[in-house]
Amino acid sequence: MVADIQHHEPDVLTVEQLSWSAAGKALLREISFSIPPGSMLGLIGPNGAGKSSLLRCLYRYIKAQQGRILLDGRDIESFSAKEFARCVAVVQQDTLAQMDLSVRELVSMGLTPHKGWLEFDSRQDRLKVSAALEKVGMQALADRTFNLLSGGEKQRALIARAIVQQPRLLILDEPTNHLDIRYQIQILELVRSLGVSVIASIHDLNLASALCDKLLLLNRGELVARGAPEKVLTEAMIADVFGVCCQISPHPQHGKPLISYFYGYQREVDHGG
Numbered sequence: 001m002v003a004d005i006q007h008h009e010p011d012v013l014t015v016e017q018l019s020w021s022a023a024g025k026a027l028l029r030e031i032s033f034s035i036p037p038g039s040m041l042g043l044i045g046p047n048g049a050g051k052s053s054l055l056r057c058l059y060r061y062i063k064a065q066q067g068r069i070l071l072d073g074r075d076i077e078s079f080s081a082k083e084f085a086r087c088v089a090v091v092q093q094d095t096l097a098q099m100d101l102s103v104r105e106l107v108s109m110g111l112t113p114h115k116g117w118l119e120f121d122s123r124q125d126r127l128k129v130s131a132a133l134e135k136v137g138m139q140a141l142a143d144r145t146f147n148l149l150s151g152g153e154k155q156r157a158l159i160a161r162a163i164v165q166q167p168r169l170l171i172l173d174e175p176t177n178h179l180d181i182r183y184q185i186q187i188l189e190l191v192r193s194l195g196v197s198v199i200a201s202i203h204d205l206n207l208a209s210a211l212c213d214k215l216l217l218l219n220r221g222e223l224v225a226r227g228a229p230e231k232v233l234t235e236a237m238i239a240d241v242f243g244v245c246c247q248i249s250p251h252p253q254h255g256k257p258l259i260s261y262f263y264g265y266q267r268e269v270d271h272g273g
């Protein structure tokens, strides 16, 4: 019998048995998963589940006590800061106040890891920055001061910077926070279309269902489900992890799980439970 040969490209990111504790508490427990090239992974879970902490481990802001994280098969600990910045772009919720930079200057910073010491922006660089600004609908605001933008505009500028960076892996911590519904959809569709491997924490389960290839469901620091949205987003799982009753039906447009939530939780709170 001829073996079934599959051309399987190696995963861009592999996380093996990652555990992280802080203040004497185990906050991430034996997390393992991988991201294939070009795939978009949604990280979901209730408040305090450990989503941001897991992402922080991935972009080396914190170091897990146990386990390994491999980028293209190589331990992320072995990358120099500049090498790592060439490969991994991060869009965080609360980016430090970006001084008095204009949007264009902020987006140009995405080119830095690819440049030599004191190398100036070329015409081609400027075109890359303009193209990224256009992609996120920010060209009209290019000369505005970043700090004075609205939350959604800031978010879009940071995504433009990540686009310019041309990373292997794009890490987004609640990228849709602050965005109106049109931009929530548009930005995630844009990120998806880049062909880059992406991991994004997303609170809106319907958005995660519609736009992610696979989902990781974290609860109290543990990975309780992973796989295609159909597999992860079940009525039982949502009741169990989020404590919310819902009904799941196929979305009328794309057929992925569409969650309709049931209301009426105030009485439980009134009665202390």
Ligand SMILES: Nc1ncnc2c1ncn2[C@@H]1O[C@H](COP(=O)(O)OP(=O)(O)OP(=O)(O)O)[C@@H](O)[C@H]1O
Residues within 6 Å of the ligand: 022, 023, 027, 045, 046, 047, 048, 049, 050, 051, 052, 053, 054
């Ligand atoms: N440095 C730290 N020291 C102690 N506890 C921490 C630290 N960082 C995070 N935690 C705790 O770890 C838990 C997970 O936090 P994390 O921010 O990762 O959750 P999250 O899933 O991103 O939550 P949210 O959806 O509310 O943003 C929380 O209980 C948080 O208080």
